[in-house]
Amino acid sequence: MVTNALELKNVNSYYGDSHVLYDLSLDLEEGTLLALLGRNGAGKTTLMKTISGLLTPKSGEILLFGKNIAKEKPEVIAKAGVRLVPQGRRIFPSLTVEENLLVAEQKRPIKAMWNLKRVYELFPQLEVRIKQRAGTLSGGEQQMLAIGRALMGNPDVLLLDEPSEGLAPLIVAEVARGIELIKNEGLSIILVEQNFQLAMSVADNVVVLNTGEIAYQGPAKDVHENPELATKHLGVF
Numbered sequence: 001m002v003t004n005a006l007e008l009k010n011v012n013s014y015y016g017d018s019h020v021l022y023d024l025s026l027d028l029e030e031g032t033l034l035a036l037l038g039r040n041g042a043g044k045t046t047l048m049k050t051i052s053g054l055l056t057p058k059s060g061e062i063l064l065f066g067k068n069i070a071k072e073k074p075e076v077i078a079k080a081g082v083r084l085v086p087q088g089r090r091i092f093p094s095l096t097v098e099e100n101l102l103v104a105e106q107k108r109p110i111k112a113m114w115n116l117k118r119v120y121e122l123f124p125q126l127e128v129r130i131k132q133r134a135g136t137l138s139g140g141e142q143q144m145l146a147i148g149r150a151l152m153g154n155p156d157v158l159l160l161d162e163p164s165e166g167l168a169p170l171i172v173a174e175v176a177r178g179i180e181l182i183k184n185e186g187l188s189i190i191l192v193e194q195n196f197q198l199a200m201s202v203a204d205n206v207v208v209l210n211t212g213e214i215a216y217q218g219p220a221k222d223v224h225e226n227p228e229l230a231t232k233h234l235g236v237f
């Protein structure tokens, strides 16, 4: 039987009077990766903020393994097992790599527990820089650290907002490899990406947002097999 890690039902989000997400409904199946695509301003970051509690939806339900978290505070949602890696990374620049990871640590009963050792196995480049201040890392290393921090919270659901932004192609490939490995550990992931190739290389399912509404949703394999779909709905990239 399919279990949904997340279920969104008719979610409406606003900034003040400005209506940004319209009656959004989608499912994130446990252990899968959903690529969330769409042009600038489509509402992707707003959706990530809404799920993680940084923006409270005006109406609708956000079910985390069946429990409605739509009105909960960000700390409660994080403790319940949803971790956001925000656009722009937001690590603590004056703390070392290891300190950044340790302050994010939260033990939760999940299948594959994350700890320092496992984060360093995932991104060996971080282990080389354990004592280095995070603000002096390269963009790619900061992204790996931001993902590592989220994993230290031992989430069930990981929200990644444009992890490839501003990174060189070789580093993008390294981040993609990390995402694939994390997915294989059984995490449920929503990945916001402008990099279509990266998104499609790891996605199980695809949702395309257009001005706060779902323009397309379906299995990634359908997009792979039917290039017309990519042109019709995704050709905007």
Ligand SMILES: Nc1ncnc2c1ncn2[C@@H]1O[C@H](COP(=O)(O)OP(=O)(O)OP(=O)(O)O)[C@@H](O)[C@H]1O
Pocket (backbone or CB within 6 Å): 015, 018, 020, 038, 039, 040, 041, 042, 043, 044, 045, 046, 047
């Ligand atoms: N803090 C805010 N206050 C008011 N309006 C906002 C705010 N943040 C975003 N918006 C508006 O909400 C809409 C959706 O923005 P959002 O950042 O979610 O889009 P996005 O798909 O993530 O785009 P991008 O790829 O550029 O990050 C846009 O019209 C944007 O101008």
